[in-house]
Amino acid sequence: MTRILLIAEHDGTSVNPSTAKCVTCASEIPDAEIHVAVLAKDGASLAGEVAGLTSVDKVIQVDNPANSYPVAAILAPQIVAIADGYSHIFGPSTTFGKDLMPRVAALLGVNQISDIMSVLGSHSFRRPIYAGNAIVTVEAPAGLPVVATVRIASYASAAGGGSASIEAASVDADIPGHTRFIELRSGKSDRPDLQTAAKVVSGGRALGSAENFDLIYKLADALGAGVGASRAAVDAGYVPNEMQVGQTGKIIAPELYIAIGISGAIQHLTGIKDAGTIVAINKDGEAPIFEIADIGLVGDLFKIVPELEAAVGAASGRE
């Protein structure tokens, strides 16, 4: 029987959208019963949130003061303790899941399937390799648990309206004290979240300074968009690391992606291949970004972007 255990991602107060995307991936596996584990300090309201996702059959709430912040070495043994009887154990391919799931896989003595982008059968999946330059079909061995992470840009969120049962589990696991969470520094912003925004505007090295990056923020605000950046822009200190889009940053799939002063290195393109419409603004007509852009505009961003911002403002004002 196919029973899938999903590991929910959350920040203690709300469930990360990656969880609803994992549910969609799991629901593509034929005849599967889907359970979601919420490991938290006090997971009652989080569990309630997850129980409302359609296709979820049961929520397993594992409360423990040690779970107030997600530390892989602390969560993994608890997941292994409840893993019995599950044919599949999935988590999101976010930094949370990437950190945690291989630790779970190793404790269960199996390899992990990283970044599932499509489900071909209960033990057959497709995933990207070489920064998305190749797609490989992998078959997991029968009779062993399938541990995997789900490439969340490949899946829509599961809808609400479900009403799964919630079960509190008391877990008997050895929780190590060798890894201690200290703090999280996060640039709080009111802009739409980069990973789930419908529109994203990104800036590259061409912006030249943190101050100039204001041009990108203003355009994003006019569009109601999230903001991203190339690695070069992050490395140069124009923006914080969590804004990096690409192979080693965030893989995103907005309806509209606008790349400004970004050359289009393969490592960047990997992060945006699933976008609906890609717009490129670059002064070099030969820049590789134009090879995948749906709409290209060749010219100086310092002239174009303020004009575009004004035009967008006017266009939305007319509506």
Next chain:
Amino acid sequence: MEKILVGLKRVVDYNVRVRVRSDGSGVETDGVKMSINPFDEIALEEALRIKERGEAGEVIVISIGSSDVRQQLRTGLAMGADRAILVETDAQTDPLTSARILLEIIKREDPGLVLLGKQAIDNDHNQTGQMLAALWGRPQATFASELVLDGDQATVTREVDIGLESIEIDLPAVVTTDLRLNEPRYVKLPDIMKAKKKPLDQIPLADLDIEASAALNETAFAPPEERQKGIIVDDVAGLVAALQDKGLL
């Protein structure tokens, strides 16, 4: 600490535009430039800086792969590693097997710190370090952008989706590197000569007693779906019109 162990994987150079063979049997690697996995170069650079600060005695680089990998290990020695270990096998090992092999070497060498890349840019698995830490029963600090040692502890800043996280770990531990941890040094010509004299141990995989794992079976390779080439507009008005056309404005 006495020793730091650094994993070096040989991979297709990151500048190469990788292509799937026309018969779908895999990725074209014939005649393609090979290099040290970029994240592993960062791991080695970090180990060397720790040693140069007087916080470690010896830096050992280790690779699992064919005899061709000696080339990348020599580069690692030229960067400044003290000695190299090659666990020799012609087959690509799966991450769980790689982790088991690394654990076996850890048992022999007893390092105070193991530095690996966060991911190898060929298979993009992003699992070996986490698996090794699990099997070893030790802390893991993945995606590190800053590493500060303090006796038998370390404080690590990790790049996570929502920002920067700090954790404190007891040593020994596994740390995996992110891009911003440091900028690796260039190898100088005299160092390449010197590196030829540094020890490079070759251990056939068969000489290690490694439990076999059920590897994932890779059955087909395909190129990604190509995006259609788009249009070029002349000015902002053209761009706005095109966006309105698609219902995006």
